[in-house]
Amino acid sequence: MDAGSRRAVIDLPLDPPPEPPTLRPSLPPGRGPLSSRLFAELKRPPGPLAGVAGPVDIWGEDAQLALYACLELRYRGWSDVDPDWEVEPSLVALQARLGRALVKAVAAEVGPVARPVSPNAVRAELERLAGGGDGEGPSLSGWMEAEGELAHLREFAIHRSAYQLKEADPHTYALPRLSSGRAKAAYIEIQADEYGEGAPGEAHQDLFADTMEALGLDARYGAYLDALPAVTLATVNLLSVFGTSRRWLGACVGHLALFEMTSVGPMGRYAAAVRRLTGSEAAARFYDVHVVADDHHQRLAVEQMVVPFAAAEPDQARGVVFGARALAVVEGRLADHLLAHWREGRSSLRRPLAEARLAA
Secondary structure, X not given: OOXXXXXXXXXXXXXOOOOOOOOOOOOOOOOOHHHHHHHHHHOOOOOOOOOOOOOOOOOOHHXXXXXXXXXXXXXXXOOOOOHHHHHOHHHHHHHHHHHHHHHHHHHHHHOOOOOOOOHHHHHHHHXXXXXXXXXXOOOHHHHHHXXXXXXXXXHHHHHHHHHHOOOOHHHHOOHHHOOOOHHHHHHHHHHHHHOHHHOOOOOHHHHHHHHHHHOOOOOOOOOOHHHXXXXXXXXXXXXXXXXXXXXXXXXXXXXXXXXXXXXXXXXXXXXXXXXXXXXXXXXXXXXXXXXXXXXXXXXXXXXXXXXXXXXXXXXXXXXXXXXXXXXXXXXXXXXXXXXXXXXXXXXXXXXXXXXXXXXX
C-alpha cells in the first residue's frame, strides 16, 4: 500500500451511518433532578458530567431511571446519545455509585450470607429458595391464572418487556468471566437455548416480542420505558449490575440459577392465563417454550453449573447465594406492587396503558 492509499484509509470518517429510529429508543423524560440533569448532559458530546451528583433514594423513580439509562449504554444504547458516553469516566463513576447503592439496599433485605459456603451448601440454599415459591414473591402467576383479566395480562407483559426484550443478554456478560470447565459449558448451553440455538426469530426475546404483538402491544425495544415504575426497573438494573461487574460474577450465576429453577411452574400458569384470556396460541408460545426449556435448565443449572462453579471458585460461593436471594427480593417487591394495585382496581403502570408514552 503506498502513502496515498494509507492516508485515504486513515482519513475515512469514523462516525457510523445513521440507523433506523426504531432500533434504539430515545431517552425518556426525566423523573427528578438526577435523571433530568443526566439526560440533558447525555444529549451533548461526551465529556465530564456537570452538576450530576447529590444523595438519592436508590429505590425511587429518579435514581432507578438514571441507573437504567447508564446501564443501557452497555446494551443497545439510545438513539439520541453518542455511544462514546459508555466509556466516559464520569458516567462510569455515576453508574458505579448508583449500582453500589442498589446492591447495598438489596443486601439489607437479603440479610447476611454465612461463610464459608460449600458447594453442597450452595445447592441446598438454592433448592430451599426454589421450593419456597415461584421466585417472584407472592404467587403472581397463580393470581394471573385464576383471577387475571386481559388488562392485567397486557400490563404484565409491559412490565416484563424491560427484561424479556433483552432476555439472556445481561446474563451473557458473565460468560467471558467464567473459567473453562463444566460450569461454563452448562452456562453456555443455557444461554444457547435462550437465544433459540441461533435460529432467526426463535430467541426468547423475539418470542416475547411476538407475544406482545399478539396482545395488541407495541413490541419495539424500550417502547414502554416511560410507563415502567422504579420497582420494575430495579429488577433489570440489579441483574445488569451483576452481569457487567467481575465482582458480582457469583451473584450473576446465582441469579441465573434461581431464575431457571423457578420458571417452569409460573410459565405454565402464564400460558394457561393467556389461553383463557385470549385463546391465542401465538401469544402463549413464549411461555410454552420456557416450560419445556426450563424443565431441563433447572437441573442443569444446579448440578452442572452452580455446584462445579462453587467448587472451582470458592471465593464466589457466597456471591451465588447472594445473587439468588437478591433475585427473590426484587421479584418479590415487583409482585407486591402489581398485586396491590390490581386488587385495588388500579393500573400498576406509572400511567394507564391508554396514556403510556411510546418511544419515538
